[in-house]
Amino acid sequence: MLRSAHDARVVDVDGREYADFVLGMGPILLGHSRPEILDRVQTRMRQGALYGTTEQEFELAETLCRVLPHAETVAFSNTGSEATHLALRLARAGTGRRLIVKFEGHYHGWIDPLFANTQMNDATRTADFPVPGQHSVRGQASSADVIVIRWNDVDELRQVFSDHRGEIAGVIVEPIPMNFGTLMPDAEFAAELRSITARDGARLIFDEVLSGFRLALGGAAEILGVSPDLAVYAKAIANGFPLAAVAGTLEAMDPIINGPMLPAGTYSGNPISVEASLAALDILQNDRTEMYPRLDHLGSRLAQQIRAIADETGAPLSVNQIGSVLQMFWGVDKTIRAYADADTSDRATMSRLSEGLLDKGSLVSGRGLILLSAMHTEADIDALAAALRDGVDEITKEN
Incomplete structure (x- = not known):
């Protein structure tokens, strides 16, 4: 301990x-x-722990839109698991579709329905596991609304979009997977993720909970040169304070901007975590x-x-x-x-x-x-x- x-x-x-x-x-x-972060947090705490929307929340959103290459607007939550599910709901609300595509081994939080086919699960693969082929992988089966396919397999990616044309709300992916292997995607695969989702009208969702800010100020999206419709950030965004964000294009975030979605959460964007994030981002930008x-x-x-x-x-x-x-x-x-x-x-x-x-x-x-x-x-x-x-x-x- x-x-x-x-x-x-x-x-x-x-x-x-x-x-x-x-x-x-x-x-x-x-x-x-880090004293630069703790000093600002302590000052903010003396002004109250929680009291609704603050001007710092808007300042942080503007900062994120400036440093993240794809971001036009931002919604806050408390954890990566919450934020990935907000991104899924945005994809479904914005497209009117239900199906979500995820990849073997990619971890998107512990909440259903995305807690499937990841090293966090040790269940033995069954014959009806929703991944074709005979290669051995761990993880529980996904729900009927989540299709699990192989990472770095362009043919399988194209096949699933052919089989479900006009039915896929979004593809969620660790753009640079770090929860099972720490490896770069093939260039063709990364490019096809962007082009095939755009052609089909599905949302491309980057889960940058671990890669965001850790690999580069603009995260994996900056490194790969691929702009998602929605991206999820947590962990390093506030250097240990509980904060997460979904950043996206105006089109992808429209269900929040113009309704009917409400990204509810009593502690989402709370002033303590927001202040920590502003301090952390100041350091990251300067250094x-x-x-x-x-x-x-x-x-x-x-x-x-x-x-x-x-x-x-x-x-x-x-x-x-x-x-x-x-x-x-x-x-x-x-x-x-x-x-x-x-x-x-x-x-x-x-x-x-x-x-x-x-x-x-x-x-x-x-x-x-x-x-x-x-x-x-x-x-x-x-x-x-x-x-x-x-x-x-x-x-x-x-x-």
Whole structure:
């Protein structure tokens, strides 16, 4: 159990300190307890915790529309799960359709109907699982309104639109998947996502809960050069304070602008979280030219060391890295292009390796996901790599 946090460190209830590579499951991009954020939050709290719409909410919406390349208007909620479902409702209200397309392994929050076919579920695949083919994947079956297809498969994407022409309300996607593999989409696939949804009149929804602001100020949409109709942001948007947003085009957001939708939520856009987000975005805008290249340098440094460990020990350890996000795998002997590939990783061994890092002073997710913050240093990276080497040596000797 953890008691406190500062910079890139967390402290447990026994007073032991760890380098933190979990970062609250992603939000703490700027490091823990940033004084620039806490000072503004404390000032705002003295003016009241909750009292309806504030001028800061409008200021934040204007800021987001300025820094996000596709955004023309914004609606706020409290969590990524809430925001993804607001985006789905917008897609259905705006198109008058019901069907939603999602991809294997892509995580869009824990609320039905999107909590299907993701590594968060361990249910055994059944014969009627709604994904064609015989490749093995985990996850519960989706509802009748959600069609699950394979990531990076242009032919299957085209086929589902051919089979359901004029029936699909939206396609929701992690544009750069980070919840199962940390990999870039094929260029043709990313382009086809945009063109096929536009031709059919369906909404393209980017779930940038994890990738937003972490990979670039404009998120995956900026990196890929693809503009969605709707995009969901949370986590790093307020550096740990509970806030999420759906940003979209005027056309896609019209059900809120002109009715009949009401994005209700008592705490949505509350002044405390909004102030934290304004402070975080100030830092991100001011530091973007230095911070993002530095995070990519640290991520690349760690990835190189992990690959060197695998080469020198012969361990079946591999890693994918994009900017400040790394995903380790154990026992995967192929290039990972989709969830079925990533799902072949030995999760039990990966969990053992991560658990062993605690004794070495590093906190890493049990699934081998490593997240870096602006407060991490090369010394932190090198210490983690050394601890990983020790852990790999122990596991390989046992085997």
